[in-house]
Amino acid sequence: xxxxxxxxxxxxxxxxxxxxxxxxxxxxxxxxxxxxxxxxxxxxxxxxxxxxxxxxxxxxxxxxxxxxxxxxxxxxxxxxxxxxxxxxxxxxxxxxxxxxxxxxxxxxxxxxxxxxxxxxxxxxxxxxxxxxxxxxxxxxxxxxxxxxxxxxxxxxxxxxxxxxxxxxxxxxxxxxxxxxxxxxxxxxxxxxxxxxxxxxxxxxxxxxxxxxxxxxxxxxx
Numbered sequence: 001x002x003x004x005x006x007x008x009x010x011x012x013x014x015x016x017x018x019x020x021x022x023x024x025x026x027x028x029x030x031x032x033x034x035x036x037x038x039x040x041x042x043x044x045x046x047x048x049x050x051x052x053x054x055x056x057x058x059x060x061x062x063x064x065x066x067x068x069x070x071x072x073x074x075x076x077x078x079x080x081x082x083x084x085x086x087x088x089x090x091x092x093x094x095x096x097x098x099x100x101x102x103x104x105x106x107x108x109x110x111x112x113x114x115x116x117x118x119x120x121x122x123x124x125x126x127x128x129x130x131x132x133x134x135x136x137x138x139x140x141x142x143x144x145x146x147x148x149x150x151x152x153x154x155x156x157x158x159x160x161x162x163x164x165x166x167x168x169x170x171x172x173x174x175x176x177x178x179x180x181x182x183x184x185x186x187x188x189x190x191x192x193x194x195x196x197x198x199x200x201x202x203x204x205x206x207x208x209x210x211x212x213x214x215x216x217x218x219x220x221x
Contacts, residue, residue, distance in 0.1 A: 063165045066156050068121045069206060070169065071112040073152055075123045076219065077145055078105035084132035084142075093186055094135060101142075101179050108172055115168060125221040139187050146180035148209070155203030177201075 081102035084090060090098050113120045131137040153173040160166045181195035188194075 063160055063162050064116065064119050066160060066169075067112055067116050067165065068119070069156070069209075070153065070172075071109065071116065072121060072124070073149060073209075074105060074108040074112060076126065077149060078102070078109045079123075079126045080128060080132060080141070080145065081105055083126075083128060084138050087133045089133050090135060090138060094139060097182055097186060098138070098142075101182075104175055104179070108175075111168065111172075115165075124219045126218055127220045128218055139183060143180065143183045143187060146176055146183060148204070148212070149176040150180055150201065151204035152206075152209050153203075154201060155205050155209070157203065 081098055084098045085095075085102050109123075128141075131141045150173065153169055153176060156169065157166070157173075160169060184195035
């Protein structure tokens with residue numbers, strides 16, 4: 001996600017701040033600071049690092065590490081959209097968006113698990129703090145989740161060794177970008193900042209992603 005997306009721009013209706021109010025006060029400040037670089041709604045805790053023992057130092061040593069890192073993020077997104085659809089609070093295009101993306105994220109999980117086989121990490125437990133049960137909080141959290149997914153995949157492109165793995169990751173990356181543009185367009189109805197604000201995108205390192213997920217509370221076990 002481009003650094004052009006700051007908290008006050010993404011969270012135009014205060015939905016992320018509302019979500020943050022449900023997070024433990026000791027982590028709330030970090031939650032909002034990470035949102036300011038486009039990572040705040042990506043939820044997690046130290047449980048994420050625990051799920052990825054090979055990534056405790058945020059440095060992937062193999063393609064398996066990178067795929068498991070991606071799988072854990074996909075678990076989170078898949079669970080987020082599945083819960084939002086199940087709760088039934090969404091309407092109109094947002095409802096259609098959630099249903100379509102729920103299917104995409106579930107397919108991503110299945111593909112990554114298939115590629116990893118017995119090496120796949122287990123799915124963590126999640127608590128989305130009520131963000132899936134209301135239009136505004138769902139939309140705001142979804143947008144940052146999707147742009148964060150783009151940044152996470154883009155940040156690992158140069159670390160992937162296998163052409164097959166690179167192709168698999170490359171097939172998911174643009175889909176995450178399409179999701180991000182779609183929800184951004186829904187939220188803004190043509191208002192700035194536009195879904196495609198710049199000519200180039202910047203990736204985030206594993207260290208940045210893990211710092212964000214540890215600072216929030218959606219992954220609970």
